Amino acid sequence: MRIHSLTMTGIGPYAGREHIDFDAVGASGRFLLTGPTGSGKTTIIDAIVFALYGDVADSADSSKERIRSTLVGPHTESVIELVFSTGAGVYRVRRTPLRAGQAARPGHHHPERHRQALAPSRGRR
Numbered sequence: 001m002r003i004h005s006l007t008m009t010g011i012g013p014y015a016g017r018e019h020i021d022f023d024a025v026g027a028s029g030r031f032l033l034t035g036p037t038g039s040g041k042t043t044i045i046d047a048i049v050f051a052l053y054g055d056v057a058d059s060a061d062s063s064k065e066r067i068r069s070t071l072v073g074p075h076t077e078s079v080i081e082l083v084f085s086t087g088a089g090v091y092r093v094r095r096t097p098l099r100a101g102q103a104a105r106p107g108h109h110h111p112e113r114h115r116q117a118l119a120p121s122r123g124r125r
Contacts, residue, residue: 003048003084010078012043015071020044043067051082051093068097089120 009017046056
């Protein structure tokens, strides 16, 4: 599997829309995720893991509720979109963690933890 891009809106310390083009930053074959404490390095990893698996990294010691930014208003939707490829093709996954207090879907006893969509990617990675 190869990750091509990550777009986050209202995730962790990122209140706005942030886009990382891994094809561009990894053009040399390697890149380093670095920065001061609290700058969002773990959030990037959490966003990738959440997009792929619906959970955060190290979920035994952490809560996936941390994925949603505390810097956005209650009516702002948080979104993670990841584009990746495998031998079977290029895919785009979009997950939206539920906002605090968001109601369960009718007919369900427990609220959904997040909404997701996976589709073959069309066009540019």
